[in-house]
Amino acid sequence: MSGCAEVADNGAAISVTGITRDFDAGGQVLRVLHGIDLDVTAGQLTYLVGESGSGKTTLISIIAGILYPTEGCVRVFGTDIYSLSDRKLVEFRLTTIGFIFQQYNLIPTIDAASNAAVPLIAQGMDRLEATDRAHAMLERLNIGDQARKLPNQLSGGQMQRVAIARALVHEPRLVVCDEPTAALDAKSGRRVMDLLRDVAVASDRSVIIVTHDNRIFDLADRILVMEDGRITHDGTEVPTLER
Amino acid sequence: MIWIAIRMLTGDRQKFYGLVFGIAFSTLLITQQLTIFVNLINRGATAVHNIATVDVWVMDPVSRTQDVIYPMPSTALDQVRSVSGVAWAVPHLRANAAVRTPDGDLEGVTVVGIDDSTLIGLPPTMIAGTRDQLMVPNTVFVDGVGRTRLFAEDIDPIGARLELNDQRAVVRGIVDVDPSFTSQVVLYTRYSNALNYVPGTRNRLSFVLARAAPGVTPEELVRRIESQTGLKARTRTDFAQDGVDFIIENTGIPINFGITVVLGFVVGIAIVGLTFSLFIRDNIKQFGALKAIGVHNGKIRMMVAAQAGLVGLIGYGLGVLMATLFISIGGATSVDFKGFYTPWQIPLLTLVGVALIIFATGWLALRRVLKTEPAAVFR
Numbered sequence: 001m002s003g004c005a006e007v008a009d010n011g012a013a014i015s016v017t018g019i020t021r022d023f024d025a026g027g028q029v030l031r032v033l034h035g036i037d038l039d040v041t042a043g044q045l046t047y048l049v050g051e052s053g054s055g056k057t058t059l060i061s062i063i064a065g066i067l068y069p070t071e072g073c074v075r076v077f078g079t080d081i082y083s084l085s086d087r088k089l090v091e092f093r094l095t096t097i098g099f100i101f102q103q104y105n106l107i108p109t110i111d112a113a114s115n116a117a118v119p120l121i122a123q124g125m126d127r128l129e130a131t132d133r134a135h136a137m138l139e140r141l142n143i144g145d146q147a148r149k150l151p152n153q154l155s156g157g158q159m160q161r162v163a164i165a166r167a168l169v170h171e172p173r174l175v176v177c178d179e180p181t182a183a184l185d186a187k188s189g190r191r192v193m194d195l196l197r198d199v200a201v202a203s204d205r206s207v208i209i210v211t212h213d214n215r216i217f218d219l220a221d222r223i224l225v226m227e228d229g230r231i232t233h234d235g236t237e238v239p240t241l242e243r
Numbered sequence: 244m245i246w247i248a249i250r251m252l253t254g255d256r257q258k259f260y261g262l263v264f265g266i267a268f269s270t271l272l273i274t275q276q277l278t279i280f281v282n283l284i285n286r287g288a289t290a291v292h293n294i295a296t297v298d299v300w301v302m303d304p305v306s307r308t309q310d311v312i313y314p315m316p317s318t319a320l321d322q323v324r325s326v327s328g329v330a331w332a333v334p335h336l337r338a339n340a341a342v343r344t345p346d347g348d349l350e351g352v353t354v355v356g357i358d359d360s361t362l363i364g365l366p367p368t369m370i371a372g373t374r375d376q377l378m379v380p381n382t383v384f385v386d387g388v389g390r391t392r393l394f395a396e397d398i399d400p401i402g403a404r405l406e407l408n409d410q411r412a413v414v415r416g417i418v419d420v421d422p423s424f425t426s427q428v429v430l431y432t433r434y435s436n437a438l439n440y441v442p443g444t445r446n447r448l449s450f451v452l453a454r455a456a457p458g459v460t461p462e463e464l465v466r467r468i469e470s471q472t473g474l475k476a477r478t479r480t481d482f483a484q485d486g487v488d489f490i491i492e493n494t495g496i497p498i499n500f501g502i503t504v505v506l507g508f509v510v511g512i513a514i515v516g517l518t519f520s521l522f523i524r525d526n527i528k529q530f531g532a533l534k535a536i537g538v539h540n541g542k543i544r545m546m547v548a549a550q551a552g553l554v555g556l557i558g559y560g561l562g563v564l565m566a567t568l569f570i571s572i573g574g575a576t577s578v579d580f581k582g583f584y585t586p587w588q589i590p591l592l593t594l595v596g597v598a599l600i601i602f603a604t605g606w607l608a609l610r611r612v613l614k615t616e617p618a619a620v621f622r
Contacts, residue, residue: 061618064535066534066535066616066617066618067616067617067618087539090534090537090538090539091537091539092537093535093536093537094536094537094538095537097537099532099535099536101532103528105528105529105531105532106529107247107250107251107526107529108254108255108529109250109251109253109254109255110247110250110251110254114247114250118247118533118536119536119537121244121246121247122244122533122536122537122538122542127246166536
């Protein structure tokens, strides 16, 4: 059973203790995560790297509060997120977590500023005020001049920057990114990551990125390597073989 | 979030127009067919509606409607007049005849014989001619159907001669009435003339039209006439309903129109359901992302409801507008649609149908969105 009743809060920004996750695979139980323990401190850019199927997406989904673990405890800035009711957990995500997806998942029929304003609008902020704030965030990401354009009028790098603006506009304390550079060329990917590092990393915020793009490994403060549902390396660099 | 939902919908123009078209077409079909149906069955009582001053229709006990008649002996008129509470009573004849038109063609007509002295039974509005011209010997008035069916468009029917039962009849007026259920030509003439125009049997009196004296209700008069004369009497309202009921019970019209209305509903479900499901499929990742970001299911429900509601509102409005225009233009340009109108109950009924379509298709679409797990956006 998941829960943090018997786990003391150690003060880490993200605290993951004994996390396992099983999936049903045609009647058989498939264990994808095997008792993961992990603490992440604020102010760091943390990478989760590993091969496909290593469990990194499952782990980040659990940390982000969108996938219940089979067992274990997840605390995000002191909150035992899986002890919250469904509704409270959704509200927690809305106020505390920012998401950046591999395929951006922007709404194609509203402009960049409105896309970036979605979390604020979902929180109930007036649409014009939310769009103004989103516009300011787009300015910080150097695409303020693209604010009125629809996603299909933007390049991949620009769309990812809009997605970053959407993830940061409500000033979340945790930002989770899934392969943010996978759909971008090397130059755009590098530029997006530079911006993300500049804008997202703050002393009171954690940023966790799932990636296997080795071109951006040098930007990480910490790199966790996953294999077969376990963290096999924890350091500031990826072991040579992984590179 | 509703603004975002609406923009999601209207931004995908093809699907938005597809959805609006589906609802509009469905609304048009349901409203138009129900309107035609209601107006058509109401024509089973046009003869009653066309004579507004009559309180009670008296007839032979086996007569059922304005067109299903067993004639009475002429003495029935005196019997009715002798009933206390009758302000006045006049004879009224309705019978079928064949008329030879000016160009030698033969046309089946209904001859209506109205009281010689008072002209009670003659519809109040004239398109051409004046009511008193009916006093001229051998005069007939035609209705709008007769105007178009007996005469070419460029021929003025006033003064034209017709031949009925080897008798000469001269057209001296056109009356403004709604056509009968069968859209048969109706000729109005005085009762005494009608007896000559219609091939005879001994009894010729179709109805006695009566008016209740002040202080006597039509229902009370009906009761008195039936008990004192042995004849059948119906209030104006009841007799009109008898005509409508007769058509419903004895024709396949309700089934035929019912099938079309159901088809309209099914087509609406099919078009809207399919398009809405495609729209949701295309936007499922966005909905998933919204759920991951922290938009709870209540707001997602509201978004889908707003999308469905908007489509329903616009489609319904357009559909009702098109149906109303169809009926209005049809009524203004074709004698077959003359007098057609859309009763307020029909758009209301259609609204219920559209709401069902929207609810069913919206619910199906919503199920898919709600079943989407937020974690799916990371896969």
